[in-house]
Amino acid sequence: MYYDRDFGVVVLEKSWVPAPRYLMRRARLLSWMKAEKPGRILEIGPGSGALLKDFARAGWECVGLDTSSDALALADYIRDRDQRIELCSDQRRLAGQTFDYVIACEVLEHIEDDSSAFEEWASFLKPRGGLILSVPAHQKRWDATDEWAGHFRRYENEDLVRIAGENGMLVEKLECYGFPLALITTALRARRISNDSRQGPLHESMDSKTAHSGISRSFESRYFGLQQSLPGRISIKVFIFLQRLFLKTQLGNGYIMLARKP
Structure with missing residues (x-):
């Protein structure tokens, strides 16, 4: 495991790389x-815990809540005894605690009753605290990656505004990210999943697919050598810059929202 100046945490020995x-x-x-100003962050479903490591390095006190034993094991490995990161699997341990920010990346689409989940996450916030969500965008983009990961839905702009409003939250930022690179890589991953599915059905429960989708990077690991080469690094930087030009459009395949508690 090492911390890359461009990509953050890289764990080749565990086949987890930043896609x-x-x-x-x-x-x-x-x-x-x-x-x-660094404060306290709760991340719901942190998967590998790589983002927690980013925030801990920036001075935040972090808590990761996940029900997957595999995800927690990987996150604990990545935490590497960092005292600024706490991991737990039982939400009851967080009773009475409040946070400056709650983050849930690629989690809400896995939950059938998403409004109740949103309300529950918001209850952990301090007054004026922020709930940051990322979700897959546009139902028309539904593909094999959604089936494989166990998604209930993809979201539209108005869905996120509605769910925030129903829970008394004010949308402060809402961006449609990923254009154009994420569309390309998602299409390649969907093709690979479709090809694999022809070899036989994937007999997995919804919970196991959800957990697996958060930490599986076997496909991306095959190409990480190219990604970390000089041309690869330059390309990633260029695409990260390019997406900034399209954040207010609907061309990306993911949304990021910051909703603020009154």
């Missing part, structure tokens, strides 16, 4: 939080 779409999302989140 391009993750990097596009990470760039926006770190940009949003750069000017914030």
Whole structure:
């Protein structure tokens, strides 16, 4: 495991690498939080815990809540005894605690009753605290990656505004990220999943697919050598810059929203 100046955490020995779409999302989140005074963050479903490591390095006190034992094991490995990061699997341990920010990246689409989940996450916020979500965008883009990951839905702009409003939250920022790189890499991943599915059905429960989708990087690991080469690094930087030009359009395949508690 090492911390890359461009990509953050890289764990080749565990076959976890930062995928391009993750990097596009990470760039926006770190940009949003750069000017914030470090406080307390709760991440719901942190997966590998790589984002927690980013925030801990920036001085935040972090808690990761996940029900997947595999995800927690990887996050604990990445935490590497960092005292600024706490991991837990039982939400009851957080009773009475409040946070400056709650983050849930690529989680809400896995939950059938998404409004109740949103309300529950918001209850952890301090007054004026912020709830940051990322979700897959546009139902018309539904593909094999959604089936494989166990998604209930993809979202439209108005869906996120509605769910925030129903829970008394004010949308402060809403961006459609990922154009154009994430569209390309998602299409390649969908093709690979479709080809694999022809070999036989994937007999997995919804919970196991959800957990697996958060930490599986076997496909991306095959190409990480190219990604970390000089041309690869330059390309990622160019695409991260390019997506900034399209954040207010609907061309991307993911949304990031910051909703503020009154």
